[in-house]
Amino acid sequence: MDPINVIITFEAKPEGASAFAELMHQVKQSLPSADGCRGVQLFGRSDNACVFTLVESWESQSHHQAHIAGAVASGAWDALAAQLACAPVSCYYRAL
Template identity: 30%
Template sequence: MITEIAQIEIHPGQEHDFEEAVAQARPSFLAADGCHGVDLHRSIEHPSRYRLVVRWDTVEHHTAGFRNSEGFARWRDLAGPYFAAPPQVEHVHSVLG
């Protein structure tokens, strides 16, 4: 199991609309092969900064599977207009047992 963490900066003043767009896109993530959940976290110190956290079976489920799917296109269509910059994405795994 790996975790995708995407730091997303959005245009100030569009937080509510962005959160609604992510809520609409959430089923596209959950329907993807290998996806085990998705959460959205908003920064307290920087209210226009978010972390999208998605749990995948493997990196390939995200990069080769989801990114080449209609679900990904839907996610970008819904949330992309709010991006102030391209998301910064990394994949991590737990090192504590």
């Protein structure tokens, strides 16, 4: 099975952009140790310091969904979402 990529874009509240950037750097460091995660890239939009994009590579969509379910169950997702100006936008992609 080919790996799946998840591309997710977050927009932090302006007053918390710096703290959110630190959080995103922590995610970049820790996420590769999650079951099924093959790697993570972090991007910041050059024209808006509040916008961050993660490009995650996973063994499968089910591995990613299990990871998200764990983050929701632990409350980690709610803590992250509280720092956002709007809901994140994400999709699954396959390399062509």
